[in-house]
Amino acid sequence: MAENHKVHFGVNYTPRQGWFHSWLDFDPKATREDLEQIASLGCDHVRIFPLWPLIQPNRTLIRESAIKQVVRLVEIAGECGLDVYVDVLQGHLSSFDFLPSWVESWHRQNLFTSPKVISGQRTLVGALGAALSELPNARGLGIGNEFIQFAAPRHPQQHEITSQEAGHWLDELFAEAKQVWPEGKHAHSFDDDLWFDAHHPFTPELGVTRGDITTVHSWIFGALGLTYGADHQYLPMFARYLVDLAAAYQRLFLGTNTGPIWLQEVGAPSTHLSRGREAEFVRHTLEFLLGRQEGEGGGAIAGTEHLAAVTWWCSHDVSRQLADFPALEYDLGLFDEDGQVKPEGQAFAQVISDYRDGKLGIYSLKNEGDPGQSILRVGLTRDGSDRNLLSPAGAFFQAWAEQAINGQVPKIELSHKN
């Protein structure tokens, strides 16, 4: 079998001690321990998350010491053999919102349209980008982890904007990132509201036309889990669906100028997986993406050509000493809160190893009499106002899943409705 190298594997780095509050007491030694554990799985990269209110507590105060801590973390990661993507505006992590006081309460301004806020955000993107551009293993910036949730109709304190304003905001921040760090690979990120919520101002068009790479976050506790229930056989196919859907939207809006997709978040939540089935979920999710031969754990699956990287959520369990997280958030780590690798961590490492050995990474099934890949077509309005048709709660997904479950994953073809 040929060796595979195309797909990168990494994790979203959640510090074992103190979660992201550890930025308040940055500890290079504890950081190194965590990153060495991550590297031991065979990962080649991590995604990291500074907290916005700590790095920029006043609009015109970007703490040099905080920038230096981010740089130091990236250096340590480099010493562990890991590349790093740095997400700038946190923003939002595991149900908690972190906003600096200068955009909140008496100072509340629209996070996406206020010229003052955008100016402050640009300055931060510029400062971090400039500092990171000099590090060989720093690879790019993220605008902010699922930052678009602040504009979601379901957010308790929604910042209302139009899609045009959403696009302008992205253009502003990407312009800054490119200016200070032209070689960086810069992305934005979003939960699947972007793909499925017809009322969300951030549209699939913005998802695939802004930034250097299209990202996907795959969480089975959303509409999919609500529709099909825990442990359903469709759950491990959701990441594949999203990746192929994102690729389909790329073809729709970019024509032939498409690029690879980064599965930037995917995790095994206890709400929809029975205890003990997490490792199997890890394996199956990645098999549906990478493809497998018959006999390797079931029937053959043709992988997707679109996948550039998988970044698992997350590295370390949230300590049970920290309160108020949603229950599922405590158990998402590949390592437990004591730093011991969990079965899902072992499964992830095995997949990485199998992929590199060529045991996974199968992109076409050459069976005799094979009818070839089928195509599922759907016409959509340009503005995303009927994108909910593609939700995992709907008939389109069901049709896709009924075929995909047998290993021949249908191609998704989108067109513009008149």
Place this chain on the structure above:
Amino acid sequence: MAENHKVHFGVNYTPRQGWFHSWLDFDPKATREDLEQIASLGCDHVRIFPLWPLIQPNRTLIRESAIKQVVRLVEIAGECGLDVYVDVLQGHLSSFDFLPSWVESWHRQNLFTSPKVISGQRTLVGALGAALSELPNARGLGIGNEFIQFAAPRHPQQHEITSQEAGHWLDELFAEAKQVWPEGKHAHSFDDDLWFDAHHPFTPELGVTRGDITTVHSWIFGALGLTYGADHQYLPMFARYLVDLAAAYQRLFLGTNTGPIWLQEVGAPSTHLSRGREAEFVRHTLEFLLGRQEGEGGGAIAGTEHLAAVTWWCSHDVSRQLADFPALEYDLGLFDEDGQVKPEGQAFAQVISDYRDGKLGIYSLKNEGDPGQSILRVGLTRDGSDRNLLSPAGAFFQAWAEQAINGQVPKIELSHKN
């Protein structure tokens, strides 16, 4: 003349470098420089303000390192000859709200009634109180700087509560403070909404019946400034009015069991004082409180017996490098942003010196034919629903001010309406 010692003088400590964001990069050397400057004015105490989201970023994570920084600051203050009062829940400072992520947005809970939030607040009060109780120059806790503004009808994201709930919240936090630090002098604080806003759940009764000492914050940019305008001769009398009003409410609700009043905040805002008149405002404000002999800058004034301490707002100007503060907040320091004493700082030092020398601190005017102190009486409902009658925009204040301006400050006598 006899020496006076009864009244204490201090400042609210606003760190020169980085304002309160300096907690993120606590610098003992810079702190010592600031505190030495403050001590050089003759001050005997400071009030300090940890930021709640930094010290308790998760409900069950109180950062030991943050507690140690507070303790270290208090120790340095002690080495400079200063006592320290520590305000716990910030909360609110100079127009900015600082709330931890575990009470905001998706985790929003009522700050005054949620059992989880109260439990977290109690834990923090307990942790800080226990650590501080061992320091000889630590004097007491404040519940939180003007924390009641979160319950104000005018707050943009009001936490609605009843007066009963407000009282329960205070009782919970004071119980914790007393338990861990019985000798501490613990107080709560509030803007003058408590005295004048008929709809505010925190009532004058709660103002004077909770805590070891009653506090007063005197800001002339409120209803007083709006009514009388900049540079009006009544402006320097406002602090005196508030102190005597608080004492009157003590008599109303506590009978004879009254105590001294702490003028915990008073400042010279540029919105209502012409440039160059700040020092005069400092002097006149304190003369109306302390009393002066005829000839010492004008006619004689009888001071108030109720005053225990004056804590000026604030020590150091906010750096112009920090954005988005209301304009007046940049100029309230007794020292400028380079650490140079300002005319208002010199005026404050002179008052302290004059008071201690007995040139100020005159409590009765013994002129022949003096009719003695007059009394202004008003009947009020028990629940505070007509407390707006005493607002500086109203007739009661006007009657008080017309007499007070001549130096014979009338006594305020409140009674309960049937």
